[in-house]
Amino acid sequence: xxxxxxxxxxxxLGPGLAxxxxxxxxxxxxxxxxxxxxxxxxxxxxPPAERRRTGRVVxxxxxxxxxxxxxxNVNPAHLASVFSSSGGDGxxxxxxxxxxxxxxxxxxxxxxxxxxxxAAAGYWSIATGAKLESNVLCAFDASFCAGLLEAMTQVxxxxxxxxxxxxxxxxxxxxxxxxxxxxxxxxxxxxxPERKLDSLARIEVTLEDDPPDTMSDPVLESLRLSIPAARGxxxxxxxxxxxxxxxxxxxxxxxxIVVQVEPCI
Amino acid sequence: MSAGTPSAMRPLLxxxxxxxSCIGLGLEQTFESLRAQRSGLKSCKFETVDIDTHIGEVxxxxxxxxxAEQSRFDCRNNRLAELALRQDGFLEAVERATGRWSRRRIxxxxxxxxAGILQxxxxxxxxxxxxxxxxxxxxxxATHNSFSVADYLRQRLHLEGPAAAVSCACASSAKxxxxxxxxxxxxIIDAALIGGVDSLCLTTLYGFHSLQLSSPLPCRPFDVARDxxxxxxxxxxxFLERPSAELExxxxxxxGVGESSDAYHMSAPHPEGHGARRAMQAALRAAGLDPGAIxxxxxxxxxxxxxxxxxxxxxxxxxxxxxxxxxxxxxxGHTLGAAGxxxxxxxxxxLRNGFMPGGVHTTQIDPTLTAFYLRENRRAPVSHVLSNxxxxxxTNCSLIFGxxx
Numbered sequence: 001x002x003x004x005x006x007x008x009x010x011x012x013l014g015p016g017l018a019x020x021x022x023x024x025x026x027x028x029x030x031x032x033x034x035x036x037x038x039x040x041x042x043x044x045x046x047p048p049a050e051r052r053r054t055g056r057v058v059x060x061x062x063x064x065x066x067x068x069x070x071x072x073n074v075n076p077a078h079l080a081s082v083f084s085s086s087g088g089d090g091x092x093x094x095x096x097x098x099x100x101x102x103x104x105x106x107x108x109x110x111x112x113x114x115x116x117x118x119a120a121a122g123y124w125s126i127a128t129g130a131k132l133e134s135n136v137l138c139a140f141d142a143s144f145c146a147g148l149l150e151a152m153t154q155v156x157x158x159x160x161x162x163x164x165x166x167x168x169x170x171x172x173x174x175x176x177x178x179x180x181x182x183x184x185x186x187x188x189x190x191x192x193p194e195r196k197l198d199s200l201a202r203i204e205v206t207l208e209d210d211p212p213d214t215m216s217d218p219v220l221e222s223l224r225l226s227i228p229a230a231r232g233x234x235x236x237x238x239x240x241x242x243x244x245x246x247x248x249x250x251x252x253x254x255x256x257i258v259v260q261v262e263p264c265i
Numbered sequence: 266m267s268a269g270t271p272s273a274m275r276p277l278l279x280x281x282x283x284x285x286s287c288i289g290l291g292l293e294q295t296f297e298s299l300r301a302q303r304s305g306l307k308s309c310k311f312e313t314v315d316i317d318t319h320i321g322e323v324x325x326x327x328x329x330x331x332x333a334e335q336s337r338f339d340c341r342n343n344r345l346a347e348l349a350l351r352q353d354g355f356l357e358a359v360e361r362a363t364g365r366w367s368r369r370r371i372x373x374x375x376x377x378x379x380a381g382i383l384q385x386x387x388x389x390x391x392x393x394x395x396x397x398x399x400x401x402x403x404x405x406x407a408t409h410n411s412f413s414v415a416d417y418l419r420q421r422l423h424l425e426g427p428a429a430a431v432s433c434a435c436a437s438s439a440k441x442x443x444x445x446x447x448x449x450x451x452x453i454i455d456a457a458l459i460g461g462v463d464s465l466c467l468t469t470l471y472g473f474h475s476l477q478l479s480s481p482l483p484c485r486p487f488d489v490a491r492d493x494x495x496x497x498x499x500x501x502x503x504f505l506e507r508p509s510a511e512l513e514x515x516x517x518x519x520x521g522v523g524e525s526s527d528a529y530h531m532s533a534p535h536p537e538g539h540g541a542r543r544a545m546q547a548a549l550r551a552a553g554l555d556p557g558a559i560x561x562x563x564x565x566x567x568x569x570x571x572x573x574x575x576x577x578x579x580x581x582x583x584x585x586x587x588x589x590x591x592x593x594x595x596x597x598g599h600t601l602g603a604a605g606x607x608x609x610x611x612x613x614x615x616l617r618n619g620f621m622p623g624g625v626h627t628t629q630i631d632p633t634l635t636a637f638y639l640r641e642n643r644r645a646p647v648s649h650v651l652s653n654x655x656x657x658x659x660t661n662c663s664l665i666f667g668x669x670x
Contacts, residue, residue, distance in 0.1 A: 003453070101392070126659070134433075175405065
């Protein structure tokens with residue numbers, strides 16, 4: 001079976017990259033990259049009670065998921081989803097571990113409910129009414145490709161349109177010293193089994209051993225290496241340039257995911 | 266628009282499987298405990314935890330030693346995984362499988378909710394008084410990170426195919442069957458080691474307590490006086506591959522996977538069980554079976570008032586009031602991210618032995634729950650079993666298993 005899909009919408013949010021439009025300009029070389037701390041906003045699409053409870057990881061995931069589904073002009077309620085993150089909500093985790101190290105060990109029930117790795121997927125489903133299957137993965141530094149592979153097999157095998165969301169935020173100290181993810185970066189792709197009027201590109205995915213692509217800009221290369229969700233930057237670059245070609249992404253050990261990109265426009 | 270897996274799936278063989286929980290190390294002890302209706306739940310004495318609750322602790326986990334090459338993975342969660350691997354010749358069965366399939370084409374998909382977070386909880390007590398730093402010995406990636414258990418297994422067993430931890434709270438290790446099915450169907454891999462591993466930790470013990478969802482007594486699923494869960498720990502694995510032409514009649518097949526989302530609440534199920542219903546219907550569709558073909562339902566049955574009410578609604582709406590079902594969590598406790606895989610193995614035991622386990626600790630069934638709840642063991646031919654797993658975030662997964670003959 002050929003693992004192929006059409007990319008019909010893209011979302012990006014990261015250091016100095018406020019959305020896909022800005023990221024595409026930087027990745028295609030039309031604008032210079034000026035890194036700045038990632039700015040996260042409270043997601044307006046959540047009901048007020050849920051909105052108050054969301055941390056950085058949920059804000060990040062929902063922002064890119066919403067951008068990609070708006071870009072694809074699809075109702076997000078009709079998309080299955082794959083969420084993939086190397087760590088989940090680091091600040092929430094720190095607060096829980098800190099409280100559990102104290103004498104009385106009282107922890108907030110909301111913090112506990114938010115500690116599940118699928119918190120962002122849960123809030124997304126509540127916010128949009130998406131009732132289809134939603135899978136949530138972690139593969140440490142390989143989380144972007146693990147999500148991409150899971151998403152591609154779902155599109156190919158089940159013939160469903162799907163939202164892939166890959167996202168990571170930083171841990172505060174003291175975990176930060178052990179897992180030094182510097183900032184928040186997320187990206188989302190709407191993948192459809194068939195070409196739509198506004199599809200951007202067809203992609204085909206295979207597993208190979210080729211050496212992985214790197215970013216020619218050293219600052220973007222450091223972003224790619226420092227945040228697992230940014231391991232997909234070479235693919236985003238290929239899409240930003242609207243060029244046909246192949247991109248090799250780092251996956252597990254020596255194995256790589258090769259993405260063959262054919263622009264639709 | 267209908268939810269869930271849209272089309273029929275090709276069955277997959279559970280070539281070998283094993284489970285370790287508080288009711289037994291391996292299949293024989295597990296079956297023996299179920300037959301005796303013996304619960305493994307005991308008053309909580311875990312670590313320094315001071316909560317009035319019962320837990321399903323696996324004896325002997327602390328004494329397990331990982332192989333020296335994988336020593337950086339050392340933590341309770343990976344010790345539990347190692348203990349389970351050593352039962353039922355499972356380790357050897359996976360090694361034999363690498364003779365049939367290329368290591369690069371064997372995937373590893375493991376469900377967990379908290380992995381080895383206990384290491385971090387303990388490390389926070391050891392923070393440097395001046396700098397606040399964690400001890401130098403603390404290993405994040407090999408213990409705390411959700412992927413650590415999947416990574417441990419792939420390194421331990423020298424498997425080199427695609428791998429991921431699936432972490433969808435209490436549906437995690439049911440959903441691994443879906444990931445493996447899609448990868449095999451897509452031709453990316455030929456076979457997969459799948460399973461679930463979750464171990465006791467302070468986050469879940471104090472967390473469920475903070476939500477007032479854990480019971481002071483051993484949990485009583487579907488009981489009129491049920492008042493919460495008992496947390497357990499478990500590791501359960503299966504080796505999935507395409508069935509060959511010659512199957513034994515008591516070979517166990519994965520026939521259907523159905524997944525859905527509630528889109529309702531982070532920590533409470535939909536009151537009418539709409540998401541659960543869609544997951545069960547999707548699993549039946551994938552298996553190409555009518556509801557009447559299901560002989561036994563292994564319920565999610567956590568023992569919280571809201572879960573069991575919601576699930577009973579959903580089960581009755583799909584199956585009516587006569588299909589026998591029970592929750593084995595009165596025996597094992599709620600093993601969270603490992604529950605899907607543990608209960609998949611219990612489903613396989615039911616199919617192999619023509620045995621439906623009665624739910625323990627439940628003395629008076631809630632008369633408002635309309636699903637048929639089995640309290641006594643039943644001996645009868647079992648051809649098809651449906652197993653439910655639902656999690657925080659409103660994530661649902663139903664699995665259907667069947668006998669080959």
